[in-house]
Amino acid sequence: MSQQNPRKIAILTQVFRLGYGVGVVIATQAQHLRALGYEVHIFALHTDGARDWEGIPVWQLWRTPTALRAILRAGGFNVVIAHTPPFFRLLPQFHDFAHTIAYEHGSPPPEFFVDAQLRAQELANMDSDVYARVDRVVAISEFMRRYINWPDSVVIYNGADHLRARTAQVQATPNLPEQPLRILCVARFGEHEFLYKGMDLLQQLRGDLPAESFEIRVVGRGGPEQVKTLQQSGMVVLPNVPDDVLAQEYRDCHALVSFSRWEGFNLPLVEAGIWAKAALALDIGAHAEVTPLCFAKYEDLRDFLLQSTAQSLAEAGQKTADFVARFTWAQNVEALVDVLNSVERSVAKTGFLGGNLLARGALQLHFGAFELLELARRIRLWWRGRRWWRRN
The missing domain is CATH 3.40.50.2000 (Glycogen Phosphorylase B;)
Structure with a gap:
């Protein structure tokens, strides 16, 4: 596997707990990626309470925060991988500062659950709302590629040796x-x-x-x-x-x-x-x-x-x-690194907003009051993100 510059990766998942297959995948991939020089952080709505998993930071989000974009940008993340709802639909919000990957493990048909209507709404229009607006879609099997009906998705099988x-x-x-x-x-x-x-x-x-x-x-x-x-x-x-x-x-x-x-x-x-x-x-x-x-x-x-x-x-x-x-997980992560390399762009995404605020402000003066309000909103979100990292 070829060497590349380390990047800072945010992994988003609804649940990161013992007994969940998605958690096994995330934890094992995070270990391998860290060994390759990547910095990996895990963000989850539900955890077992631990702040790290074998040295990998785990951040519990008490809800899906409206400031998540600011948190990730202020944290310097330039790759964001979502593994589950509700984070898939947030990925397009991060596209201007991070490479975005929808990693599809799939969701069982809604009719298996009592909240079928809510689950159906979550799955609706994923092709236009998510898949078409991210850098890459990964599916964990050929069945999953057919199930999500996105032929351009990359199939990466899970490992078995963890x-x-x-x-x-x-x-x-x-x-x-x-x-x-x-x-x-x-x-x-x-x-x-x-x-x-x-x-x-x-x-x-x-x-x-x-x-x-x-x-x-x-x-x-x-x-x-x-x-x-x-x-x-x-x-x-x-x-x-x-x-x-x-x-x-x-x-x-x-x-x-x-x-x-x-x-x-x-x-x-x-x-x-x-x-x-x-x-x-x-x-x-x-x-x-x-x-x-x-x-x-x-x-x-x-x-x-x-x-x-x-x-x-x-x-x-x-x-x-x-x-x-x-x-094997070695093959799994090698394929994932190939995906990360394939979404490289000519202009690197740094995940950092604050350094050029004054220059941005000077440019915005040319575009009137609406643009200035937008700049103020982005400064406020950036500041919320910085405060989140200080508190945690």
């Missing part, structure tokens, strides 16, 4: 018991995700598999009501676990299943593959791009498990491992 790298102390277990076969599901299963993540089908699977031959374990982020519901269905549930526990669950399972009804990628499938575990999923969304073990319908996946042995699942696990070996 968890194994961060939990090197969790050693592989050479032999698993023949029975019961341990089936793992890693997913968010909170109230709003329960349906689209297919947890109802997982409950059905628990009823269809003999209890003496199969154990089903669920790991992920969910509320106490959903934990209770899944436990009453006969599953072992481990909510909100740290990385080392998650790695142990991958290590000690025979197979991972996903009944998700929509996915732009699905990190648990490739995480399981890195541990050489069979990753089974319904053939929807991007699943066929990230695992070789896709099934047209629930009954096909269930019957595959009913006919499986520890040996056959181990062989399927090796097949999955071979398939996901191409998904």
